[in-house]
Amino acid sequence: MSLLTLDHISVAYDNQLILKDFNLSIEQGQLVSLLGPSGCGKTTTLRLIAGFLVAKDGKFMFGGKDYTRVPVNKRNFGFVFQSYALFPHLSVFENVAFGLRLRKMKEDEVKRRVLRILEVVSLAGFEKRFPRELSGGQRQRVAIARALVIEPDLLLFDEPLSNLDANLRVSMRVEIRRIQQELGITTVYVSHDQEECFSISDRVAIMNQGNIEQLDAPSTIFRYPATEYVARFIGFQNFLHFSERQDTDGEIELTLGSQKFKAIKHQGTSHPDARKGAFRPDDLALTEQENRLTDNVLPGIIKVSTYLGRSYQYAVETEYGEFTVNQEMDTPYLSGQRINLIFPKEKMVLVE
């Protein structure tokens, strides 16, 4: 059974529905990311789980209990803010001890726990500093320590690394993953940075306009996107819209106008009726040879040729639209040249 379930949740903000009939379930001990552009509802989902927002409809179950109406301060979830939200009038020690003091813990126990968690986030010796005397990365780690020290049942991150510089971001995300796995704490992580989410998550939920387009392991999403939206999000730029699809053993036969295309069946989660063939620019090939007019080939004209350093990028105009192809070559094709565009069947991913 899942630790956390959002069941047909709706959230409205100023009478505008941000989430509608939203479902999500998360297993114990996993780190699940919500990934998507701003306005896709990922932060709303996180704030709903935290209890900062109340659902208009639907149910939020946690550990088998109905948490829909449980107030924020009774949830025992740790929340790490994008702005860190450290208390500026309190020292690092008092910031971290804040939650423990509210739990009426004895002073020596407070001290023991605070010092131990500061060691976990590599901030031992910083107890007496104030937030404004810390660097961005240090503040971030205080925020994480403050959320962890209360031994939360769930850890929530709201774009925690977006205010840090690029190098620090990479080392902090490794740190977050290490701490999360060390403590085995279930975590929901919100970000708009694809690399960040893919590198630290057990599963990633790609969100679009208040819906989850796909929820899978990062490697699965990367190889087998389920929808065109997800495919575009992770770098597929070429799409063939087939009119018919016929599944046979191991292969799928597809129709595009009068032409036949073939695709290989794969392990992905894509819908059995998915009829859009998706390709990355690196997966398409160009050839001048006319000899084998096999399947999966379209004739076209080179429109634009761009030098990328390691390869050339071509925009190829065909009867079915424009395609982007990357190809390594010593002597590039010229614009206006007639060319054959190959769509390798083993590279084709069928999406909705």
Next chain:
Amino acid sequence: MKKTYLYWLLLPGLLFLAVFMIIPIVLTIGSTLFKEGSFTFAGYLQFFKDPYFLKILLTTLEVSVASTLLSVLLGFPVAYYISQKAPRRKGVLLALAIFPLLTSPVVRSFSWMVILGRKGLINNALIWLGIVDKPLEILYTPVAMMIGMLHLFLPMMIISLVGVLENIDSDLITAAQSLGASRVKAFRKVVFPLAMPGLIIGGILVFVGSLTAYTTPALLGGKQRVISTFLYQNAMTLNDWFSASVIATIMIAITFVVVGLMNKLSNKLNPKG
């Protein structure tokens, strides 16, 4: 490179302050220490031995402290409400809040006389409702003075509180709540300490304002004297400039002591504020 010539720009302001403020104050204080040519504290001793003066001093302090405390109690919720509003509405509400400052103290005090008098609005209403049999004595009491001061200086408290409250990141309150604090606890442990600088500045403005106000206590206090009206009486009616200078010096001293205490309090409650 030190731009020493920039210091010359301070000169006109300094000169103005020196001629019209520092020198007169020093002269005033100096004049209280010499009587008939010899150095003496007699002026002060005479005042602090006089029960009439001590009563006036006490009334003044009572009225000032009460209006300061009440301005915190009344001003905090208003300031908090205003600080949560969108900028445009905030401007309108702040303008409304400082409205009392835009009317003349004389007009304002007269309207309070109409409201608080024996046949005023409040007494009429209380009698009509059957709560009291005969009119309450409100006008010409310390309470009337305090109401007048509160009306006059509450905007100061509101403005300085809005200034600090609107700079408190709302995430801090949510953070406190997510760590287990109820709304009340989050307010007490986060909002209140962070509002301390505004509270202190507002407190100083209201207290010093109430301490030195003249028109309001003169009109609403009746025969009740406060220091400022007593000073006026000594200087203008009795033409006793020596006593008036002593009183003025005592007022300055009280102001300094109170500002110092408030700052100490602020440091204690919010060490990094």
